[in-house]
Amino acid sequence: MAEFALEMRNLTKRFGNNLAVDGVNLAILHGEVFGFLGPNGAGKTTTVRMLACLIAPSSGEARVNGHKVGVDDMQIRREVGILTETPGLYERLSARLNLEIYAKLYGVKDVAGQVERYLRLLELWDRRNDNAGTFSKGMRQKLAIARALLHEPPVLFLDEPTAALDPSAAKTVRDFIETLRGEGRTIFLCTHNLDEAERLCDRIAVFRQRLIAVDTPDALRRQLFGRQVAVRLRTANPAFEQAVRGLDFVQSLSAQDSEMQIQLTDPEAQTPLIVRRLVEAGADVQYVAEVKHSLEDVYLSLVNGGSAQRGGVQ
Amino acid sequence: MKQIHTIIGKEWTDMVHNKLVLYLLILLPLLMTALPVALLYFMGKAPVNQQDMEEMGRLLANPIFGGMSPAETMQSAMASTMLILFLMMPLAVPVTIAAYSIVGEKVEHSLEPLLATPITTTQLLLGKSIAASAPAIVITWFCYVVFLIFARLFSVSDRVFNTFVNPMWLIAMLLLVPLLTIMAVSVGIIISSRSTDPRAAEQLGALVVFPLMAFFLGTMAGFILLNTTTFLLTSAIVALLDVGLVYAGVALFQRETILTRWK
């Protein structure tokens, strides 16, 4: 077995003069659920299309389960499942037939068995004989996900699986993806939905034409904002701020009205010292809490290239 | 093989669900069959005058009509010109089906997941071509049989009937019909994989195929020697063209271009 499920080296795609994907270097482990997070037009679909051997890289290389894109395309196609941006079902055919066709194309041994298994798993069994054209958006998406899984691919690409869905359909789909975790499959999930990425993914790449950051959701937060505590006082006073700044372990401090956000290396040990110093200076401390930046803050600040914004107190 | 089979199965199920295409596929040839049948009937009844016979002088020189009475020759010759109709019969609907097949799936977004499966371009295109041509070929044969039944009834003599099952007709039916259909369908597929709009593709398919056929059949009719050798030769030429067109179809099918051309 190859060391990585997915490997990209300087993967680049140009459309004429338009650089859609610029020198991506990434290695994704077997069984990892990897979030590929970026705004519209970031190049997510283009990346997935290259990895699924639908379009050729302009330069650089990619490997899927050790097979090189552009060389072992047929083998890669057998080993990956893909949920494309639009479900692309055969609308005039029944749900069951839609799946049977793909099961056969993927050379599934037990066609009827696999089709039934996934129709049941995705709660479409009762509607199996209805034409896909009569399905709601959520059901179509589920059918398309079933279609991508019939041949039990070790690598699964999901291109914005919930983007076009209403909140409740999105939740159903997200819940299903969650059940896929721990089946040992590698999942490459494109999304611009942060909650989705955070909830489902082991690691996240923030991506816009090129990779901006790659890490676990927690580490991404920490990497960008460090750890911060917020202290709310009854009244604002520059003297209090000065007092805290005087402590040598305070890395940075921002004050707004009567609230200070203080960046620390070891909040558990340092917070009591700050409180003591403030009380000595005559401040009335109303509350103290660690600041949790939402992934959204991280994302916005990364994608917009701006500075870290003030987080909220949790 | 299994992949081709799956594609054919899919296309046919889709066809059955698409009533309009299905009716056209069946009814058009049947309507076209009515024409030679009617001609046969009225020619059998019509009095033959000398002037007609002179005009047909060239036809009569054809050994096929050797030993026939003027009435027999008239009926046989007029009905024989309808052979052309049988050659046109399986072209119109399949070419539109083929012209829709790729660009249609592209606009319905079903092409991308399909191309992500382990299917080769050759398998995909062969599946689509066979799916578009086979029903039309079979229906044309069926219409030929219908025509023969009526010919049995309306022919003024056995000699006339026999001209419709002579080697020339059999070669036309068994060789030329399938070969011309494959030609039309291959052109349709090429148009489909190079175009951006299904309707335009269908129209272009019809536009390209008809002059092509007219040229072909016109030249053939011009020889009007209507003999076995001409038909065999034509079949051989069409077969060669078919092979070239199928290869061209695969070569011109650029997966990436088809998927990313329109945004």
Ligand SMILES: Nc1ncnc2c1ncn2[C@@H]1O[C@H](COP(=O)(O)OP(=O)(O)O)[C@@H](O)[C@H]1O
């Ligand atoms: N077929 C194409 N031709 C030209 N440009 C394209 C094509 N496909 C995508 N692009 C461009 O590449 C960039 C990335 O697109 P895409 O991969 O669809 O982004 P995402 O999936 O992240 O929304 C965009 O700027 C888009 O306009």
Ligand SMILES: [Mg+2]
């Ligand atoms: Mg996209």
